[in-house]
Each structure stands twice: as C-alpha cells, then as structure tokens.
Amino acid sequence: MGNLPEQFWQASLAELKQGFCHDRTSDTFLCLLCGHRIADGVIYRHGDQLYEAKKYMAIHIAESHGSPFHSLLQLDKKLIGLTEHQKSLLELFYAGHSDSDVAQALQAGSTSTIRNHRFSLREKQKQAKIFLAIMELLAEQPPKKPSFIDLPPSHQPPDRRFAITEQENAKILATYFQAGADGPLDHFPQKEKKRVAIIRQLATHFAPQQTYTEKEVNDILKPLYHDYVLLRRYLIEYGFLDRTADGSAYWRKS
Known part of the structure; x- marks a missing residue:
C-alpha cells in the first residue's frame, strides 16, 4: 500500500473500519486507504445501478482494496505491530x-x-x-505552565512553543471546525499547539467583562463539543477564563 492520506491518522475507529471518512470542508468522501475522493450529493453509476456517494465509496473500497480488514492487515509491521x-x-x-x-x-x-x-x-x-x-x-x-500566546513579543519568554501565525491559526481552525469557526468542534487535537488555537477560538464565545455561572459556561460549551467539561478545564488552564475559588462565577480574561 502506498502513502496513506493525512486524514488516516485523524480518523476515528469507526472510519478506519469502513475505510473512508466524510470531509466536511470539501463535502467529499475520502478513501483512507488511497486518498481517492468523490463528491457528496452526486449520484454515481456502477454497471447498471445508480448509487449515492457513500455507497459508491464503499464499492470503491471493495473493488480497489478488497476490504478494510485486509488493507489494514497489509500495512507495514512498524505500523500495526x-x-x-x-x-x-x-x-x-x-x-x-x-x-x-x-x-x-x-x-x-x-x-x-x-x-x-x-x-x-x-x-x-x-x-x-x-x-x-x-x-x-x-x-x-493540560500544561503545568501557562501559554504566552496572547502576550506581545516584547513580553514573551524565549520559549515560543505556542506562538501561532495567522496562517497557521486559520489552517488549524479550518481543520477542526469543519462546519465553520463558530463550531461545533469535530474532534480535539492531541498536539498542544493546535489545542491552544482551538481553546483561544472557543474563548470568543464568552463576552468580555461579563460574569457567568458554571451552568452558563456549560450551556455555551455543550453545543460545541461533547466533552464540554474538558473544554471548560482547558479554558481555565490556558488562562482564557478565570473563576472564583468556589467556582460560582466565571469570566473571560482580557
């Protein structure tokens, strides 16, 4: 098998088992085994039959790769052990x-x-x-040390691991907020630099100089990601939100 698409490593277990995923950014179905794409919302002919895009991609998997099981099994030993x-x-x-x-x-x-x-x-x-x-x-x-992403360069320490350019930030948001920057979040990244960009974007859902109860914070975060408690914790840990010691009030830090 040739080089795997980048999306292969971001796919869920269910997507790996079926061999393809839906890319919301381009509204296409992507074969995780070879990178072949087909547009969603189009009817495709195969022999004498017509198929919707998702079913047609399943046919592609069967004809080009045999089955996801056998394709995954043929990956290099260093990948599957x-x-x-x-x-x-x-x-x-x-x-x-x-x-x-x-x-x-x-x-x-x-x-x-x-x-x-x-x-x-x-x-x-x-x-x-x-x-x-x-x-x-x-x-x-979360990191033990706060992020310095929002500090001006003159105030930042030499370690700039979390510094993100506008171009990098836009690419990260497009990848993880495939329905648009206002959410919902498709999945939570593992790399810390990407997490910082995600959390900074989520902080924009909170108005400056406004106080929120924990329930109000949860209600804002729930539509954005299923693990809203994780998001709330990161907003605090990365310094985008602050709260009282008893957790009765939250506010966005300027």
Whole structure:
C-alpha cells in the first residue's frame, strides 16, 4: 500500500473500519486507504445501478482494496505491530476457519496451539484498548505552565512553543471546525499547539467583562463539543477564563 492520506491518522475507529471518512470542508468522501475522493450529493453509476456517494465509496473500497480488514492487515509491521505469522492467523480467523482447520493450513501444531494464539491476540486487543485510553488521557492533560500566546513579543519568554501565525491559526481552525469557526468542534487535537488555537477560538464565545455561572459556561460549551467539561478545564488552564475559588462565577480574561 502506498502513502496513506493525512486524514488516516485523524480518523476515528469507526472510519478506519469502513475505510473512508466524510470531509466536511470539501463535502467529499475520502478513501483512507488511497486518498481517492468523490463528491457528496452526486449520484454515481456502477454497471447498471445508480448509487449515492457513500455507497459508491464503499464499492470503491471493495473493488480497489478488497476490504478494510485486509488493507489494514497489509500495512507495514512498524505500523500495526504484527508478525507475518500473526497476519496469517488473522486472515484465516477472519475467513471463519476453525482452529483445527487453521492448524492444518499453517502446519502450526495442534488445535490447542491455535487456541493459544487466539487467546494471545485477544490479550493484545485488551492491551491496545488500555494503551489508547492512556494516550488519550495524556493528550488531554493540560500544561503545568501557562501559554504566552496572547502576550506581545516584547513580553514573551524565549520559549515560543505556542506562538501561532495567522496562517497557521486559520489552517488549524479550518481543520477542526469543519462546519465553520463558530463550531461545533469535530474532534480535539492531541498536539498542544493546535489545542491552544482551538481553546483561544472557543474563548470568543464568552463576552468580555461579563460574569457567568458554571451552568452558563456549560450551556455555551455543550453545543460545541461533547466533552464540554474538558473544554471548560482547558479554558481555565490556558488562562482564557478565570473563576472564583468556589467556582460560582466565571469570566473571560482580557
């Protein structure tokens, strides 16, 4: 398989399983396996049948890549962490073969040996799920030091990790606010520099010199992203909102 589209690494698990995603910015369906795009809202002919764009992309996946399962399985070992033997096992399991059939096909010992391989792969699945949760929690952890993104250059310290140009900021917002800068937020980035740009944009939903209750803050953030508590925490941590010690009042910092 050739180079994967950039969107492959931003895709959800559900999108990886189907092999494509919907790009709201261009209103197209994008094949995550080869980068092929088709416009949404168009009817496509395949043989004697007419198909809507989403179904037609599924046909493209089947004809060009076989299936998302086999395409993902053929990725480089450094990407999926599977040996060739494990790949062969998974292909046979996916085809519905019994443990005894797999043992005979691979000449890999007894049925109990294959059963142990199944168990090991399930354990790997559990470990992967926990690792993903750990990495997502790590990505959500706010910095211990405040961002200096809004300070003028003369007042900023030498570390300018969070400095963002207007061009960079516009690109980040277009990527994560695909329905427009006013939201909603499609997904929350893992890179801190991008998170700062997102949080700064979210802060514009709060009027300067106005005080909000926690419920009012939540009501503003809920339509913007499902994890509104995370957004509220980051607005505080990055210094865009402040609050009283008991959390009874919030306000936008100038």
